[in-house]
Amino acid sequence: MTQRVSIVENILNANDRLAEENRARIDSAGVFAINIMASPGAGKTSLIEQTLPRLAGQLRVAVVDGDIATSIDADRAAAAGAGAAIQVNTGGECHLDAVMLHGALDQLDLTQFDLLIVENVGNLVCPASFKLGTHKSILVASVPEGDDKPYKYPGMYRGVDALVINKIDLLPYINFRMDYFQRGVEVLNPGLTTFPISCRTGEGLDSWVEWLVKNSRKE
Protein backbone atom coordinates (compact mmCIF):
# COMPACT_ATOMS: atom_id res chain seq x y z
CA MET A 1 0.00 0.00 0.00
CA THR A 2 1.50 3.32 -1.04
CA GLN A 3 1.96 6.15 1.41
CA ARG A 4 3.04 9.73 0.68
CA VAL A 5 5.89 10.98 2.88
CA SER A 6 6.34 14.74 2.90
CA ILE A 7 10.00 15.82 2.91
CA VAL A 8 10.62 19.38 1.62
CA GLU A 9 14.36 19.15 2.11
CA ASN A 10 16.75 21.30 0.14
CA ILE A 11 19.15 19.23 -1.95
CA LEU A 12 22.20 21.40 -1.43
CA ASN A 13 21.56 21.38 2.32
CA ALA A 14 24.62 19.40 3.30
CA ASN A 15 27.01 21.91 1.75
CA ASP A 16 25.07 24.93 3.04
CA ARG A 17 25.01 23.61 6.59
CA LEU A 18 28.77 23.07 6.57
CA ALA A 19 29.24 26.53 5.06
CA GLU A 20 27.37 27.96 8.04
CA GLU A 21 29.70 26.06 10.36
CA ASN A 22 32.72 27.45 8.52
CA ARG A 23 31.30 30.94 8.82
CA ALA A 24 30.77 30.54 12.56
CA ARG A 25 34.42 29.56 13.00
CA ILE A 26 35.59 32.48 10.88
CA ASP A 27 33.34 34.93 12.76
CA SER A 28 34.37 33.79 16.20
CA ALA A 29 37.97 34.64 15.28
CA GLY A 30 36.89 38.07 13.99
CA VAL A 31 38.25 37.37 10.52
CA PHE A 32 36.93 38.86 7.25
CA ALA A 33 36.81 36.15 4.59
CA ILE A 34 36.47 36.49 0.83
CA ASN A 35 35.96 33.94 -1.96
CA ILE A 36 37.73 35.00 -5.17
CA MET A 37 36.36 33.38 -8.33
CA ALA A 38 37.22 33.77 -12.01
CA SER A 39 37.98 31.98 -15.25
CA PRO A 40 41.46 30.44 -15.41
CA GLY A 41 44.03 33.14 -16.17
CA ALA A 42 41.85 36.16 -15.34
CA GLY A 43 44.22 37.20 -12.57
CA LYS A 44 43.06 35.76 -9.22
CA THR A 45 46.57 34.85 -8.11
CA SER A 46 48.11 38.01 -9.56
CA LEU A 47 45.55 40.06 -7.65
CA ILE A 48 46.54 38.28 -4.44
CA GLU A 49 50.23 38.83 -5.21
CA GLN A 50 49.63 42.55 -5.71
CA THR A 51 47.35 42.83 -2.68
CA LEU A 52 49.51 41.16 -0.04
CA PRO A 53 52.47 43.61 -0.06
CA ARG A 54 50.01 46.53 0.05
CA LEU A 55 48.45 45.07 3.22
CA ALA A 56 51.78 44.56 5.00
CA GLY A 57 51.65 46.16 8.41
CA GLN A 58 47.89 46.71 8.16
CA LEU A 59 46.32 43.26 8.07
CA ARG A 60 47.52 39.73 8.79
CA VAL A 61 46.42 37.60 5.84
CA ALA A 62 45.90 33.86 5.35
CA VAL A 63 45.32 32.42 1.89
CA VAL A 64 43.58 29.17 0.96
CA ASP A 65 44.16 28.15 -2.65
CA GLY A 66 41.98 25.70 -4.58
CA ASP A 67 43.37 23.99 -7.66
CA ILE A 68 42.91 20.65 -9.35
CA ALA A 69 46.65 20.07 -9.15
CA THR A 70 49.95 21.64 -7.99
CA SER A 71 50.73 24.09 -5.22
CA ILE A 72 51.79 26.79 -7.68
CA ASP A 73 49.26 29.34 -6.41
CA ALA A 74 49.82 28.73 -2.69
CA ASP A 75 53.57 29.06 -3.28
CA ARG A 76 53.03 32.40 -5.03
CA ALA A 77 50.87 33.61 -2.14
CA ALA A 78 53.49 32.58 0.41
CA ALA A 79 56.22 34.32 -1.59
CA ALA A 80 54.10 37.48 -1.76
CA GLY A 81 53.80 37.65 2.02
CA ALA A 82 50.83 35.57 3.14
CA GLY A 83 51.10 34.68 6.83
CA ALA A 84 49.84 31.23 5.88
CA ALA A 85 49.13 29.72 2.46
CA ILE A 86 47.19 26.47 2.39
CA GLN A 87 46.78 24.58 -0.88
CA VAL A 88 43.70 22.44 -1.42
CA ASN A 89 44.04 20.03 -4.35
CA THR A 90 40.62 18.98 -5.50
CA GLY A 91 41.91 16.14 -7.65
CA GLY A 92 39.34 16.82 -10.35
CA GLU A 93 36.49 18.60 -8.60
CA CYS A 94 35.85 21.80 -10.53
CA HIS A 95 35.07 24.03 -7.57
CA LEU A 96 35.79 24.40 -3.88
CA ASP A 97 32.98 23.42 -1.54
CA ALA A 98 32.34 23.88 2.16
CA VAL A 99 33.86 20.48 2.99
CA MET A 100 37.18 21.46 1.43
CA LEU A 101 37.28 24.83 3.18
CA HIS A 102 36.45 23.08 6.44
CA GLY A 103 39.55 20.91 6.00
CA ALA A 104 41.70 23.94 5.18
CA LEU A 105 40.43 25.83 8.24
CA ASP A 106 41.59 22.91 10.38
CA GLN A 107 45.13 23.78 9.27
CA LEU A 108 44.89 27.43 10.30
CA ASP A 109 44.91 29.26 13.63
CA LEU A 110 42.35 31.88 12.57
CA THR A 111 43.01 33.96 15.70
CA GLN A 112 46.34 34.92 14.13
CA PHE A 113 44.72 36.59 11.11
CA ASP A 114 42.50 39.51 10.14
CA LEU A 115 41.73 38.54 6.54
CA LEU A 116 41.19 35.14 4.89
CA ILE A 117 41.46 35.06 1.11
CA VAL A 118 40.07 31.92 -0.52
CA GLU A 119 41.12 31.59 -4.14
CA ASN A 120 38.67 29.27 -5.88
CA VAL A 121 39.38 26.91 -8.77
CA GLY A 122 39.51 28.71 -12.13
CA ASN A 123 35.95 28.28 -13.37
CA LEU A 124 33.25 30.79 -14.28
CA VAL A 125 30.33 28.40 -13.72
CA CYS A 126 30.41 25.94 -10.83
CA PRO A 127 31.87 27.89 -7.90
CA ALA A 128 28.83 30.19 -7.98
CA SER A 129 26.63 27.35 -6.72
CA PHE A 130 28.67 26.30 -3.71
CA LYS A 131 28.66 28.41 -0.58
CA LEU A 132 31.86 28.19 1.44
CA GLY A 133 30.99 30.30 4.47
CA THR A 134 32.95 33.38 3.41
CA HIS A 135 31.53 36.88 3.92
CA LYS A 136 31.90 38.23 0.41
CA SER A 137 32.31 36.74 -3.05
CA ILE A 138 34.56 38.53 -5.52
CA LEU A 139 34.59 37.93 -9.26
CA VAL A 140 37.72 38.81 -11.23
CA ALA A 141 36.80 39.52 -14.84
CA SER A 142 39.52 40.43 -17.31
CA VAL A 143 39.48 42.53 -20.47
CA PRO A 144 40.82 39.84 -22.87
CA GLU A 145 37.97 37.51 -21.89
CA GLY A 146 35.55 39.74 -23.73
CA ASP A 147 32.72 42.11 -22.87
CA ASP A 148 29.86 39.61 -23.25
CA LYS A 149 30.64 37.47 -20.21
CA PRO A 150 28.00 38.99 -17.87
CA TYR A 151 25.34 38.06 -20.43
CA LYS A 152 26.65 34.52 -20.84
CA TYR A 153 27.34 33.73 -17.18
CA PRO A 154 24.42 35.31 -15.31
CA GLY A 155 24.58 32.96 -12.34
CA MET A 156 28.10 34.04 -11.47
CA TYR A 157 27.60 37.75 -12.08
CA ARG A 158 24.34 37.79 -10.16
CA GLY A 159 25.78 36.11 -7.09
CA VAL A 160 28.90 38.17 -6.33
CA ASP A 161 29.37 41.08 -3.91
CA ALA A 162 32.19 42.82 -5.76
CA LEU A 163 33.70 42.77 -9.24
CA VAL A 164 37.33 43.37 -10.18
CA ILE A 165 37.96 44.14 -13.86
CA ASN A 166 41.61 43.24 -14.45
CA LYS A 167 44.02 43.98 -17.33
CA ILE A 168 42.55 47.41 -18.11
CA ASP A 169 46.01 48.27 -19.47
CA LEU A 170 45.04 46.12 -22.47
CA LEU A 171 41.94 48.19 -23.35
CA PRO A 172 43.70 50.00 -26.25
CA TYR A 173 44.46 46.61 -27.86
CA ILE A 174 41.24 44.67 -27.32
CA ASN A 175 37.75 45.15 -28.68
CA PHE A 176 36.14 45.48 -25.23
CA ARG A 177 33.11 47.76 -25.00
CA MET A 178 33.11 48.85 -21.35
CA ASP A 179 29.59 50.30 -21.53
CA TYR A 180 28.17 47.07 -23.01
CA PHE A 181 29.95 45.06 -20.31
CA GLN A 182 28.75 47.30 -17.49
CA ARG A 183 25.19 47.30 -18.77
CA GLY A 184 25.22 43.50 -18.62
CA VAL A 185 26.46 43.66 -15.04
CA GLU A 186 23.93 46.34 -14.03
CA VAL A 187 20.94 44.25 -15.17
CA LEU A 188 21.99 41.31 -13.03
CA ASN A 189 23.58 43.03 -10.06
CA PRO A 190 22.63 46.71 -9.89
CA GLY A 191 25.11 48.95 -8.12
CA LEU A 192 27.72 46.19 -7.84
CA THR A 193 30.94 47.48 -6.23
CA THR A 194 33.42 47.44 -9.11
CA PHE A 195 37.21 47.89 -9.19
CA PRO A 196 38.81 48.42 -12.63
CA ILE A 197 42.48 47.52 -12.16
CA SER A 198 45.68 46.40 -13.76
CA CYS A 199 47.82 43.98 -11.76
CA ARG A 200 50.63 44.72 -14.17
CA THR A 201 50.70 48.53 -13.88
CA GLY A 202 49.19 48.81 -10.40
CA GLU A 203 46.37 51.07 -11.53
CA GLY A 204 43.23 50.89 -9.39
CA LEU A 205 44.70 48.64 -6.71
CA ASP A 206 44.60 51.23 -3.94
CA SER A 207 40.77 51.39 -3.97
CA TRP A 208 40.57 47.60 -3.85
CA VAL A 209 43.00 47.41 -0.92
CA GLU A 210 41.10 50.18 0.87
CA TRP A 211 37.87 48.19 0.52
CA LEU A 212 39.55 45.11 2.02
CA VAL A 213 40.95 47.07 4.96
CA LYS A 214 37.60 48.74 5.63
CA ASN A 215 35.75 45.42 5.65
CA SER A 216 38.40 43.66 7.72
CA ARG A 217 38.35 46.33 10.37
CA LYS A 218 34.55 45.99 10.68
CA GLU A 219 34.73 42.29 11.68
Place this chain on the structure above:
Amino acid sequence: MHELPASQSILEIILRHAEQAHAKRVTDVYLVIGQLATLMDDSIQFYWDIIAEGTPAQGARLHFKRIPAQLQCMVCFEKYSPNVEEIRCPNCDSVGVKVIAGEEFFVEAIDVE
Protein backbone atom coordinates in the same frame (compact mmCIF):
# COMPACT_ATOMS: atom_id res chain seq x y z
CA MET B 1 25.55 21.02 -13.93
CA HIS B 2 26.56 18.59 -11.19
CA GLU B 3 23.57 16.37 -11.80
CA LEU B 4 25.46 13.33 -10.50
CA PRO B 5 26.20 14.76 -7.02
CA ALA B 6 22.70 16.22 -7.05
CA SER B 7 21.26 12.76 -7.75
CA GLN B 8 23.39 11.33 -4.95
CA SER B 9 22.07 13.95 -2.53
CA ILE B 10 18.52 13.21 -3.61
CA LEU B 11 19.10 9.49 -3.04
CA GLU B 12 20.57 10.11 0.42
CA ILE B 13 17.64 12.31 1.43
CA ILE B 14 14.93 9.91 0.27
CA LEU B 15 16.57 6.76 1.66
CA ARG B 16 16.86 8.47 5.04
CA HIS B 17 13.20 9.45 5.04
CA ALA B 18 12.12 6.05 3.71
CA GLU B 19 13.98 4.35 6.56
CA GLN B 20 12.37 6.65 9.11
CA ALA B 21 8.97 5.71 7.65
CA HIS B 22 9.93 1.99 7.83
CA ALA B 23 9.25 1.70 4.13
CA LYS B 24 10.39 -1.26 2.00
CA ARG B 25 10.32 0.47 -1.34
CA VAL B 26 10.22 3.98 -2.81
CA THR B 27 7.97 4.14 -5.85
CA ASP B 28 7.91 7.84 -6.70
CA VAL B 29 10.05 10.89 -5.95
CA TYR B 30 8.63 14.41 -6.27
CA LEU B 31 11.26 17.06 -7.02
CA VAL B 32 10.78 20.81 -7.20
CA ILE B 33 13.27 22.64 -9.40
CA GLY B 34 13.12 26.35 -10.15
CA GLN B 35 13.38 27.66 -13.70
CA LEU B 36 16.60 29.48 -12.73
CA ALA B 37 18.24 26.45 -11.10
CA THR B 38 20.95 25.20 -13.40
CA LEU B 39 19.96 21.54 -13.60
CA MET B 40 18.72 19.43 -16.49
CA ASP B 41 15.89 16.96 -15.78
CA ASP B 42 17.19 14.44 -18.31
CA SER B 43 20.65 14.37 -16.74
CA ILE B 44 19.28 13.88 -13.24
CA GLN B 45 17.08 11.04 -14.53
CA PHE B 46 20.07 9.51 -16.28
CA TYR B 47 22.28 9.42 -13.17
CA TRP B 48 19.36 8.48 -10.96
CA ASP B 49 18.66 5.27 -12.89
CA ILE B 50 22.29 4.24 -12.34
CA ILE B 51 22.78 5.08 -8.68
CA ALA B 52 19.36 3.99 -7.37
CA GLU B 53 19.93 0.44 -8.58
CA GLY B 54 20.28 -2.02 -5.70
CA THR B 55 18.66 0.40 -3.23
CA PRO B 56 15.05 0.55 -1.96
CA ALA B 57 14.64 3.41 -4.45
CA GLN B 58 15.46 1.23 -7.46
CA GLY B 59 12.99 1.85 -10.24
CA ALA B 60 11.41 4.85 -8.46
CA ARG B 61 9.86 7.30 -10.88
CA LEU B 62 11.14 10.91 -10.69
CA HIS B 63 8.59 13.69 -11.06
CA PHE B 64 9.87 17.15 -11.86
CA LYS B 65 7.83 20.21 -10.90
CA ARG B 66 9.35 23.31 -12.46
CA ILE B 67 8.69 26.61 -10.70
CA PRO B 68 8.66 29.58 -13.08
CA ALA B 69 10.99 32.45 -12.24
CA GLN B 70 9.34 35.34 -10.48
CA LEU B 71 11.10 38.65 -10.06
CA GLN B 72 10.19 41.79 -8.17
CA CYS B 73 11.26 45.22 -9.34
CA MET B 74 13.01 47.07 -6.53
CA VAL B 75 11.90 50.43 -7.93
CA CYS B 76 8.15 50.07 -8.49
CA PHE B 77 7.70 46.71 -6.69
CA GLU B 78 5.87 45.13 -9.63
CA LYS B 79 6.08 41.32 -9.56
CA TYR B 80 6.45 39.54 -12.87
CA SER B 81 7.62 36.41 -14.63
CA PRO B 82 10.30 37.42 -17.12
CA ASN B 83 10.95 35.83 -20.46
CA VAL B 84 14.49 34.56 -20.92
CA GLU B 85 15.90 37.42 -23.00
CA GLU B 86 14.64 40.44 -21.12
CA ILE B 87 14.45 40.68 -17.35
CA ARG B 88 13.87 44.41 -17.01
CA CYS B 89 10.69 45.50 -15.24
CA PRO B 90 7.76 45.52 -17.72
CA ASN B 91 6.19 48.33 -15.75
CA CYS B 92 8.98 50.88 -15.30
CA ASP B 93 11.84 49.34 -17.33
CA SER B 94 14.23 49.35 -14.33
CA VAL B 95 17.01 46.85 -13.93
CA GLY B 96 17.03 46.53 -10.16
CA VAL B 97 15.25 43.26 -9.50
CA LYS B 98 15.00 40.68 -6.74
CA VAL B 99 14.41 37.00 -7.41
CA ILE B 100 11.33 35.86 -5.49
CA ALA B 101 10.96 32.43 -7.06
CA GLY B 102 12.78 30.23 -9.51
CA GLU B 103 15.84 29.08 -7.59
CA GLU B 104 14.22 26.22 -5.70
CA PHE B 105 15.83 22.81 -5.61
CA PHE B 106 14.28 20.41 -3.16
CA VAL B 107 12.74 17.01 -2.64
CA GLU B 108 9.08 17.66 -1.86
CA ALA B 109 7.81 14.16 -1.13
CA ILE B 110 8.14 10.46 -1.88
CA ASP B 111 5.64 7.64 -2.27
CA VAL B 112 6.66 4.52 -0.37
CA GLU B 113 5.41 0.95 0.20
